[in-house]
Amino acid sequence: MIAWRYLRAKRAEGGVSVMTWISLIGITLAVFALIATLAVRSGFRAEFVDTILGANAHVTIYNLGEVDPQTGAIDRTLPDYTEMAARVADVPGVIRVAPLIKGQVMANARNRNAGIEVFGIAPEDLRSIPRIGQGDAHEGRVEDFADGIAVGSGVARELNVSLGDTIKIISPNGVKTPFGTKPRVNAYPVTYIFSAGRWDIDRTRVYMPFDEAQVFFNREGVADELEVMVEEPEEVDKLMMPLLNAAGERAQLWTWRDASGGFLNALEIEDRVMFVILAILVLIATMNIVSGLIMLVKNKGRDIGILRTMGLTEGSVLRVFFICGAFTGLIGTALGVILGCLFAIYIDPIFAFVNGLSGGNAWDPSIRGIYYLPAKLELSDVASAVALSLGLSFVVTIFPARRAARMNPVEALRYE
Template identity: 50%
Template sequence: MANTPPPFSRFEWMIAWRYLRARKADGGVSVMTLISLIGIALAVFALVATLAVREGLRSDIIQTMLGANAHAEVHYRRDFSGEIPVDHLIRDYSSLVEKIGGLPEVTHASPLVRGQVMGSYRGRNLPVDVYGITLEDLRNYPMVAKPNEALGSLDDFETGVAIGAMMARQLGVGVGDRIKLISPDGVKTAMGTSPRVSAYEVVFIFSSGQGFIDQSRLYLPLAQAQSFFNREGAVDQVDLRLTNPAKVGALILPILRSSGDRAYVTTWQDRAGGMIQALKMQDNAIFIVLSILVLIAALNIVSGLIMLVKNKGRDIGILRTMGLSQGSILRVFFLCGASVGTVGTLIGVVLGVVFAANIDSIYGLVDWITGSGVRDLEANGFFFPSAIVTIGDVSSAAGLSLALSWLITFFPARRAARMNPVEALRYE
């Protein structure tokens, strides 16, 4: 009994390669093959590039969001079960900061006083969200301490307040002006509680990149905030910054164990749950739409392969009479289509990675062509994200392209394998 050659033997690769190179005059479809390859490459390039920009946009949004906010917050619950009610204030915050700050993934723990007041300057009023914090702790929030745009000096924070740029604009406040803070929960007297009014010099104006922060947030030195909000010797919460904010969920239990029975934790993911869900839905929609483009490009391979099978009917009949099995014929034409899909996928991945790695140069090219278009759009609030290539995105794009191109190639290849050699040679 003759030895049966193993699948995908050398002669099968040779025949497939010869068919791919054959010109139309010789029964080949080289032009269609080139068009199919370019189509797959462009579709995969668009998918990889878009996924990279999408990941960059997600990263930029999260970094902007976390640049002025805590990754996690530790609060105390009120306790009314005993004879003496216990409020929500954290009075042992120094020891709590030391305990939580010692956890492996925690980079910084900051005691914080929170309060809502009315800000006033020369007849203009605005709701203000006050954060009482030390200068050392404030420096750990990069979008506040080191923003892209700022006025004044943060070094003078102990003698004044830091406010957002939009708040300063709406109140008409500049560096050196004194802003009034009015709190309804002020001094307790025999006649009741009277509003507390204090004036503070504006020493630093920051632009964090988040409108709701720049419009409403004011940072006040911790000691002064404790006095203003009647928090002597206590704080409202302890803010935590972590090595990896994405893994904050795994740290909740260790934080609670270090914080005591009355503690509870809120994370940045809790605050931004709606936005994260919206980003996920957007990611799924983008991937589906671009997957359709890859499918359309892969269908070009099918059309080219069907034409190749039709033109090579005589060759198929001769090969079958020479002893080639149906399996060998199937594998030859499968290799023709799969090779185009594979090469196109690799080219598309390389183009997508190069595009993402040079996204700043791409923006610069657009800027040069349009005449400072990017800078003008950014000045008007448009956002040009960075691009981040991840192994998962590249794998999903390449895997989708290969799966589609290989799967749909199987059907015309099977048609070639089932061709009757007698019918193929009847009119030759």
């Protein structure tokens, strides 16, 4: 009751000071910034990993390779890819296995050129790729893929092509003639345009029917690799030995963690650093509670002396001022949580507004990799922010509250 009266009292009556309001606003903004940052971090990682798992192989199976005695080159193709794919598909936890032909070539359309990476894949396998054959952002019908090629939205923009247009695919390793190797040039209609949600994928990737890719890249009767999708991509390490045993002794595996592990590790380090920095901001905000409480204790010195002479114990006085400081931290934390959650929920219109103010340059997908700023609220993130803010608020409140409790009532009433 006493703490509540002190909190409601006006400044002229020796109540809550300006410093207390400053600390309340500071804690609110600090908790808001912490929750918003954690939500954006979680959303960015979730979106980035989803684009990896939804458009790329969870595990890629290569051949260790054999040296060609005539040319000295290492041949890593898979001549028995059909049998190998059947064995790998029988491994528990594997949901799809697709033979692939891969090659880096150049694409041309109306005097515009672009470097691309061609994936030769069967039409039924393309339809099963979540971010490619099953995505919402696409043009055309994936069923028409067998009649042409599927290109990323970035490739289509770079070459300024749309559905039905023709693209020339140029490979320097083409037809062998008595006068040397002649570049192979074939023209294909664009029958499907996809968007995988990743700038680097949409900007470089083109899919070609598997049979046509075998002919175009001189891979008749062989495949370059096997693309494997599993039920639990996060637990892919547990399937390494079964996959190696099924693929054969000369097989070599490359998981999605191997391909993107460095970037994900960098994200984890950045997350920890950002959490520490924002935790320091929360600490600075909570330190203002100390200033406000010290001023409150000084203003209420006469009251403390009277209460002590009436029989109020040191512990009771400590609780009075502890409640005053803790209540400030509690209200500031609650307001910060509300603002942070609202920011994460309505991040799309907020981002659109900021992007409009900046002239559309607030987010560069060529640098960020993805096309928008995502946010994902995690209960653990909100709980950690609340625990940090309340813990610091309670700890810093103890010092001025103890000072008030140990005040000598004779000294407090000496000049009254």
